[in-house]
Amino acid sequence: MRPVRPEYNYLPEKNPALKKIYRIIYYADTKAGKIFDVILLLLILISTALAMMETVSLINVKYNHIFYEIQFVITILFTLEYALRILSIRNKKAYIFSGMGIIDFLAIAPFYLSLIFPVLHFFVIIRMLRMLRIFRIFNLADYQQDGIFIVKALKESSRKIYIFLLFLVIFIIIIGSCMYVIEDGKNGFSSIPQSIYWAVVTITTVGYGDVSPATAGGKFLSIIVMLCGYSIIAVPTGIVTSQFRKQAKSGISCERCGNEENDKNARFCKICGEKF
Amino acid sequence: MRPVRPEYNYLPEKNPALKKIYRIIYYADTKAGKIFDVILLLLILISTALAMMETVSLINVKYNHIFYEIQFVITILFTLEYALRILSIRNKKAYIFSGMGIIDFLAIAPFYLSLIFPVLHFFVIIRMLRMLRIFRIFNLADYQQDGIFIVKALKESSRKIYIFLLFLVIFIIIIGSCMYVIEDGKNGFSSIPQSIYWAVVTITTVGYGDVSPATAGGKFLSIIVMLCGYSIIAVPTGIVTSQFRKQAKSGISCERCGNEENDKNARFCKICGEKF
Amino acid sequence: MRPVRPEYNYLPEKNPALKKIYRIIYYADTKAGKIFDVILLLLILISTALAMMETVSLINVKYNHIFYEIQFVITILFTLEYALRILSIRNKKAYIFSGMGIIDFLAIAPFYLSLIFPVLHFFVIIRMLRMLRIFRIFNLADYQQDGIFIVKALKESSRKIYIFLLFLVIFIIIIGSCMYVIEDGKNGFSSIPQSIYWAVVTITTVGYGDVSPATAGGKFLSIIVMLCGYSIIAVPTGIVTSQFRKQAKSGISCERCGNEENDKNARFCKICGEKF
């Protein structure tokens, strides 16, 4: 997911009217553009809030119709905006298949589909994702950069985290199976999948307590598992922290020798001596 | 929140009596000042303890009246102190709107307001915050510095944490909505807000267990969410740890070239060679 | 556990037919070898899934016989493969007692033993561990390296973690005993082992809630224990993170002076000046 719009090679249509619309809906550097963005943000918030409140039966009984109508209007506005976004941009394909383009589409599709499949109705909530545009609206360049920093750190450490999760899943399945045998299929450990659910709840230290060991053997194994989980939880933290630290330190890259690890305040490349 | 009093430009009134009072209540370097501070600390502790115990019905039934009277006396003493603090300082505005000045006001206001709005009575507990003065009282300069270190680290990383929380909130709302659809509004997942409450309880690994999935699909999604939460919890830790490490390492800043990353024990700036 | 096959001194039998088989089952660099590995992976997944689903009574009632037959066939295939692995390798002992060799054996043994001791039936799940071969199958060299990185970091920090666990266990036993005395053997704290179970559940922040303090004294001690646990959880994280960071930074080792801490992009040893 890229919360930011890739600026380069995004160009408006040549038609001057579309060019103007383009500037308003894709940028926030004109007055009209800013107003447009703030209205958009409000509509997203209202729409999300409504989708949530609709499910609270006490509220829904009373305001059912009004809610539906507001949601309907907002969806039409979003559809209009989506159409204008496609119309006003030159490289339509690039927009449609960009991260934000897909989110924009998913923000309106579920509503129309819900007219046929009512269950899809709740996926209206996906339009929440459009809030990621918030960075642009408020011109939060610093925040945007920090967001990219976090996303990058997670991406860089994702490979290590996947491997960690693979080990963890194998460990969890084995623990779950042992527990199923020990508790003998009773006390909520009615099957191996159920016992695996317990193992996940335990190792991640969530601990709902809807399934918990009742026999002495089960409790003993639980103690072992919990103490292991205590050490295991350190691994993803270690991975991510190490990556954060590495990124925070990485500095100017030298154009002559390609060294990327010069200190941020360095004046000379520490490998080849090139002056920056 | 700044737990420490900004020393500079805080001056006493010129009147010699007020000057004396100023020295006693703002400083702890005279014997009277120390006694004053210790009494103040005791009053805060007693008052907070009383406010808590008042709510325990077994105790309250018996000592209701005594508690109220003690609280009353302490509040009057605090009010007196507040008045003296304002009177004895030259720049009254600076004190009143400083962090500690506001806390001092909030420590007395709820009690008087509770005579009109009884519900405000419990906010007497705010006077607890006055305990932050503890650093000054015991002259805990080292502790104070470490406190500033922590607060600074949190402030510096706050931007990253806000962004992380924005991502997290969007993730939580989407997970909550999915769970509402999967569990079909049953088993405690009676509405999307309620499901969001479950999602927060799960991802933060609190896991009360008052709402927990009952269907196979719900349990499967829970497992995914918990394993994700396991990796997600690493992010704020990574942010803060990285910041702590950075701060712990940052050392002497060079006056000539502005380099702020010289080792703490360096004798020469590592960028420009300036001798410290 | 070494998820990777130690390449060196693993040689095929001289017989050309066995040499061919060796290449197929031990390597994934021929077409036949790749197909073999993918089929193996599928069989492992199917077998593990079946072993799990067998325990879900609703499913088991219906498909009991089919499940058993599929499992039977897969086990025979695994046995065949195990035999071929032993036959086609020259140093049979090295394979049999290698990490993966033992796992391969454990993947088939429980099934045959379960014909005599039915309880062992569930240990069929151990064949899951064979999935660790996944790294080789998809030629995930980068992933494999990251896996080794994590395992190495845990091994390096294991000594510190053992000591931490020793301290923790002593702390837990003492807290458990105190709690047993305070709660007076009631409210689920029926014995010291039971109270120790509670202490582990609490300090690891799992918090099932099946045992929780009911008296004021017990709640007070719980608060102390939880706040301590909050600080204690930082220790394993600190140990592992520190190790991760250290490993991530460690670079080229100098052949002349043995210095192992040269930067990864260094061209000269920072101790003796040797050129790399």
Added chain:
Amino acid sequence: MRPVRPEYNYLPEKNPALKKIYRIIYYADTKAGKIFDVILLLLILISTALAMMETVSLINVKYNHIFYEIQFVITILFTLEYALRILSIRNKKAYIFSGMGIIDFLAIAPFYLSLIFPVLHFFVIIRMLRMLRIFRIFNLADYQQDGIFIVKALKESSRKIYIFLLFLVIFIIIIGSCMYVIEDGKNGFSSIPQSIYWAVVTITTVGYGDVSPATAGGKFLSIIVMLCGYSIIAVPTGIVTSQFRKQAKSGISCERCGNEENDKNARFCKICGEKF
């Protein structure tokens, strides 16, 4: 707590018999000394295990008398050992008031006192602490060093952790009070101390679920508190990790200029150029 015996200025009595006894019980470098230590360790383990099992009513009913008798014998042996330890050492005061000396005393005192005050009986478990001698018994020098490393890191960061806990306690009390007001003294939030218990259970992510919010307002505040707690948990981890890293890196200290931060593999002081 110092798990290790401070070697220096610990001298045996001059009497040759006592000198021999001293060597056996204080050191593990003779055969008799090793046997003595292993027996001691076994007695500690047996005694601790018995103290635990005594409280399991099913077991206790049967073996009550035997348990008591074994415990009695072990305590007499420990008393004998304690007497010998005092007798055979020259500086008796130093031993008695050393960490291990106090633990040795506490290992026997509760048993005798329990003849008068039966409740003290359970404190027999304190003798568990004697297990800290395990490092010496098995000559685990590396482990011992790592243990000192961890203890040192915790000590060094203790000041920061205390301040963090002070902030946390103030935060918890205020949150607890707010919750008491919001939930209106119902749903388990029957008093402020009870609500504080809930706040601790929540912020430390233990989450028993014995007290959990039931009103919409309470759930909303809970969500805020949990998300805050998520960021707060990063603080102690950050403190300890940063300290671990700092310690792991600290190396040779220069005798000429006192610089303590030379790399572990440095050959020259990086401040003054002194050769090591």
